[in-house]
Amino acid sequence: MGKDSVVIQTHERLDDLHRSGLMISQDPKQFCFGIDEVRLTGFAKVDRNEKLLDLCTGTGVIPMLRSAKTKAMHLTGIDIQADSIDMAKRSIEYN
Numbered sequence: 001m002g003k004d005s006v007v008i009q010t011h012e013r014l015d016d017l018h019r020s021g022l023m024i025s026q027d028p029k030q031f032c033f034g035i036d037e038v039r040l041t042g043f044a045k046v047d048r049n050e051k052l053l054d055l056c057t058g059t060g061v062i063p064m065l066r067s068a069k070t071k072a073m074h075l076t077g078i079d080i081q082a083d084s085i086d087m088a089k090r091s092i093e094y095n
Contacts, residue, residue: 017064052070
C-alpha cells in the first residue's frame with residue numbers, strides 16, 4: 001500500500017502531523033486530536049526494545065506521533081469505534 005492506493009473519504013480530511021512527514025485521516029464531525037494528544041506524546045517515554053499500547057486510540061495519533069520520536073519495538077492502538085479504527089488503519093497505510 002502507499003499514498004496513491006489509500007482512499008480518503010469525502011467527509012474526511014488528511015492532516016499533517018508535522019513530524020517526519022506523517023499524515024493522519026480525520027473526520028471533522030467526530031473527535032479530532034488536539035494539543036492534549038500532542039503534548040501527551042512528550043511524556044510517554046518508550047525505549048528502543050519496549051512496546052507502547054494506546055487504549056482508546058481513536059484515529060491512532062499517539063502511536064503515530066510516538067513512532068516518529070522513538071525506536072520502540074512495537075506500537076499498538078486499540079479502540080472500539082469502527083470508524084476510528086478504519087481511519088487509523090488507512091492513515092498507517094498512507095504513511
